[in-house]
Amino acid sequence: MVKRILKNPKSSFLEALIITVFIFGTGLLLGIFLENSRTNTIANTYIDSEINLLDIQMLSDLILSENLSCEYAISENVDFGNRIYEDTLLIAKYEKSNQLKTDILKEHKRYDLLRTLFWINSINLRERCSDLHTLVYLYDFKTESSEDKQQQTVFSKFASELHNDFGNTIVLIPIAMDMDLSSLDVLLEKYNINETTLLFDETFKMNDISDGDAFEDIVKRGLLDIGDEGIILN
């Protein structure tokens, strides 16, 4: 008698299922671990940034009240701006690769709030220190439109290039507009912003990427009174 068929074929299916569940389960656990660890990294970095922001806010208050030199404050603001810009890039990188958990979105929101506070602080400080320049990049985080996403990618690259060119003098602050932050909403209303925009010193805004050259020119020269159809003056 030929007995080549397994007596209990079910056992093979079950064994394969156990192996699969083990590999799959290990993968999910590893994934959750990896994503938690990334979220923790962001959260820890956030704490440092929050402390630094408080320090900068106090420094700004001191400069405003005591009439001290702006040079140090500007340098600290630029340094802090660079640091939180790096954090922004890190969050964006982690957001892309996180598949299982959404905790990192909360960190994103917290960072947007922090950056809004930093922006407000910069606005206040500029009253006393006119040499402090800010480039605020405002974008839609939740957009599903491919066109909007790619347009924002180009905006982001453009802003990044400007930051690379003038990183020692301009603070780049990227902020997502659609995170339901009331303080940010007030600022957006004040500056009449409702679409992807690059805002230079709260005076010049660019929301059409084709105006890039002219906008770059304005940033370069730091001029405040150029009337141009492509550039919307406040």
Place this chain on the structure above:
Amino acid sequence: MDTLTIIYFVYMFIALYITSLSLVLLFKIRKTYFFTPKITKEYSVSVIIPAWNEENCIQRTVNSVNKLDYKNIKEIIVVNDGSTDNTLKILTALKKDIPNLRILNKKNSGKADSLNQAIKIAKGELICIVDSETVVRKNALSKTVGYFDDQKMGAVTVPILIRNPKNLLARLQRIEYVGIALTRKLLEPIDSIYVTPGPFALYRKSVLEDIGGFDPENITEDIELTWSLASKGYKRMMNMETGVTTIAPSSFKVWWKQRNRWTMGGIQTFLKYKKHFAKENMFGYFILPFFGLGFLLGLLGLFIFAYQILRNLWSRYFLVKYSLIANIPIISTESLFQINPSVLNYFGIALFVLMFFFNIIIIRIVQKKLLKGKNFKDFLLFITGYLLLSPIIFITAMFKFLRKDMKW
């Protein structure tokens, strides 16, 4: 988690499961992979060769069958299915040297009907079907007859390999056929061999009579017959110690037509037997769900793949458009070298590792017998190019099937 990620996880789980199952089965049969049962009874065998316009190959096929080392071959029946070339003339000449050669000359009615007519007049206890392009190894019968001591045995097949591949396409099919043979053997221990292919299969005559023979309406009569056997609980087995060779299509057009026919035949057979789904035996519990799921996931996968490609192209279009407007580089070196692993990468690697182990084990088992002379470059091309044509065939076959454009 977005919908596409969930779908990816489902696909990955199924892929991991199928690979794990293959590994488990391979591990279980690793020592008996080349098992051959002893011949305790010399069953009489009728060899049936259907032929339609086969003047180029019929002589070689008949001669190879005539040289089989099995003693109790009752007859070699060649069915001349209304050939308009010299097939009949060649057969008549061959008959002078081969006394047990019988020629069944008839009007053209298709392969399945030709086989059915030959089965009716066959005198052997076992029926060996051999395609007219097949060259059988001497021991092809003596290695397979022994399985029929088991009264539930319905069919036994052997590896079908490609001989003398003329060009790259044929060489790629040679690799494919080895892969098919290796994986088919894995299905044996779970009673799930789903095709005993046309080039060579040995059947018990009484079983063929019980299931009513081949279905003339089906365009892949070998698949249909095997499913009929499986649905009635007859066993199908495979002997890896012997084999036969056949010719692979060397023109893309012929190959394309053949693959479309196979796929359409698969769909046709699936629909015929769908009522057995999740019933009775391994046919209902594994073969049918396996095929059904394969069709479903294949189709869904194709739609998702097409959607992703279009979405990416659409997205790329806007990126290029706005990058050109803004005079910004489209690709940055930073993005090219940015490595950021995710859980999806883990599953990809896990699958790769499992498949790697599977391949290592199977190569160790069969390297001397089946993989001799296979070109590594061809193998790479097989994986990276040839296999990618399957989805396209699947789409065209589905389309043809829906239009009822089914012919040989």
